[in-house]
Amino acid sequence: MTEAITDQGRKVAAHWSSLAVSYEGAVKALQDKGIARADARPEDLHSVDMIHMGGLAATDALAQQAGLGRDERLLDVGAGVGGSSRRFADHYGAIVTAVELSETLSSTAIRLNELVGLSSKVTVINGSALDLPVASESFDVVVMQHVAMQIAEKEQLFGELVRALAPGGRLALHEIFSGEGELRWPLAWATEPAMSALEPLEAAVARLRALGLSPGEFIDDSELGQRFHMGIIDRWGAAADAGREVDGLPAEVLVKRVAASRAMEHNLRVGSLRVGRLISVKTG
Numbered sequence: 001m002t003e004a005i006t007d008q009g010r011k012v013a014a015h016w017s018s019l020a021v022s023y024e025g026a027v028k029a030l031q032d033k034g035i036a037r038a039d040a041r042p043e044d045l046h047s048v049d050m051i052h053m054g055g056l057a058a059t060d061a062l063a064q065q066a067g068l069g070r071d072e073r074l075l076d077v078g079a080g081v082g083g084s085s086r087r088f089a090d091h092y093g094a095i096v097t098a099v100e101l102s103e104t105l106s107s108t109a110i111r112l113n114e115l116v117g118l119s120s121k122v123t124v125i126n127g128s129a130l131d132l133p134v135a136s137e138s139f140d141v142v143v144m145q146h147v148a149m150q151i152a153e154k155e156q157l158f159g160e161l162v163r164a165l166a167p168g169g170r171l172a173l174h175e176i177f178s179g180e181g182e183l184r185w186p187l188a189w190a191t192e193p194a195m196s197a198l199e200p201l202e203a204a205v206a207r208l209r210a211l212g213l214s215p216g217e218f219i220d221d222s223e224l225g226q227r228f229h230m231g232i233i234d235r236w237g238a239a240a241d242a243g244r245e246v247d248g249l250p251a252e253v254l255v256k257r258v259a260a261s262r263a264m265e266h267n268l269r270v271g272s273l274r275v276g277r278l279i280s281v282k283t284g
Contacts, residue, residue, distance in 0.1 A: 005101065005128050011195050012150045013102040019257055020081050021048045023111045025248030032248070042090040042116045048247050049083030049112065052146045053188075053225040053264075053275055058174055059084045060091075062143065065219065066172040066279050068092045072140040075099065075164055077129050078147035082109030082122060089121040094141070096122045099132060130156050137166045145174040150189045152197040154207065162211045162282060171213060171280045174221075177201040181272040184263040186256075201274060213280035222268050225275040229265035233258060 021029070029048050030040055046056045054061070068074065070093030076085045079098035088094045100106040106126040113119045127133040129144075130153055142165050151157050161171055176189075178198040190196040201218060208215050239246040240254040249257070267273040 006130075006153070008150070008152060008195060008197070009101055009128065009130075012189065013105075015189065015191065015195065016051070016080065017102045017104040019253055020051055020105055020108070021248055023108050023115075025250075026081075026108075026112060027115075027248070029248035037115060040116050042086045042118060045112060045116065046083055046087065048249075049081050049086070051080060052084075052174065053176075053228045054174075054221065055228070056083075056087065058221065058224075058228075058277075059087050059145070061219075061221075062145070062172050062174045062277050063088060063092055065277055066141055066143075066170050068094055068141055068172075071095060073097075073138065073166075074141045074143060075132075075134060075139040077132070077142065077144045077161065079106075079109060079124070081105050082112055082124060084143070084145060085109070085122045085124075086113065086116065086118050088143070089118055090116075097134060097139070098122055098124045099127045099129065099134070100124065101126075101128050129160060132160045132164055134164050136163050139164050140166055140169045141172055142169065143172045143174075146176060146189065148173075148204070149176040149198050150196060154197070154199065154204075158207055158211055162213065165282045167282055167284060169282050171208070171282065173204075173278045173280070175204070175275070175278070177204065177274045177276075179267075179271045179274045181270055183272050184266045186260050186263055187267075188257075188260045188264050198273075201276075205278075208280045212283055214283050215278055215280040218276050218278045220274060220276040222271075222274050222276065225273075226265050226268040229261040229268070232261040233265065 074094040076098040079100045085098040089096045240258040243251040
């Protein structure tokens with residue numbers, strides 16, 4: 001078996017750790033909106049704690065497509081600073097376990113859960129998607145958003161997702177796939193080709209079927225993703241160009257995120273990338 005933390009994984013973890021909001025940055029963003037720490041609610045963080053395309057709207061769309069219900073056991077793989085995990089627990093009533101490779105991001109997730117009173121509803125584990133630190137068949141729903149495109153060991157990754165899923169459970173993916181044509185760099189998850197592991201949707205669907213899952217309809221959100229990145233450019237572009245801090249994010253982080261959004265918007269517009277949602281049911 002491939003080691004759980006690969007060189008590629010270390011690069012990717014360091015990349016996201018440098019781009020995501022810190023605990024202090026999130027608190028500052030709250031203060032800038034006139035919200036004291038003691039009054040902070042999960043929804044107050046969602047403008048800064050979800051880095052995937054579509055943010056809160058995409059997380060809600062995925063949860064609703066999966067039919068997520070109260071008290072269902074949910075595993076959030078590649079959870080970042082925990083924005084979606086908190087949404088699944090607070091808004092949908094799920095019992096959430098969040099796994100994140102980056103020690104920096106998992107520590108931030110724990111602190112933000114404490115800040116908004118969700119420590120008892122969201123368990124955060126610093127671990128690898130290639131060797132999930134969870135029992136087999138212990139989750140009703142497994143969620144993964146914007147993770148597969150940065151992991152080369154696809155068979156091991158999806159094998160672990162299926163292992164964690166109970167029979168009849170749903171694998172809810174919100175993922176990025178290769179399209180047609182040349183990519184413009186940097187990508188949101190990769191500054192160099194060695195950090196990326198894109199594959200076409202068709203290859204992913206074939207793997208899911210081979211692993212005993214029944215994939216549903218793929219909902220293509222590429223146009224929404226394009227608009228999301230245009231929104232980041234509009235929101236942060238001027239501040240990045242001027243070297244100013246915004247929304248609790250330092251200027252150097254804004255520069256990197258805006259540069260990636262400019263490339264991502266182009267790639268989605270010309271079709272060299274695709275993004276969308278897919279729910280697959282574990283049969284048998």
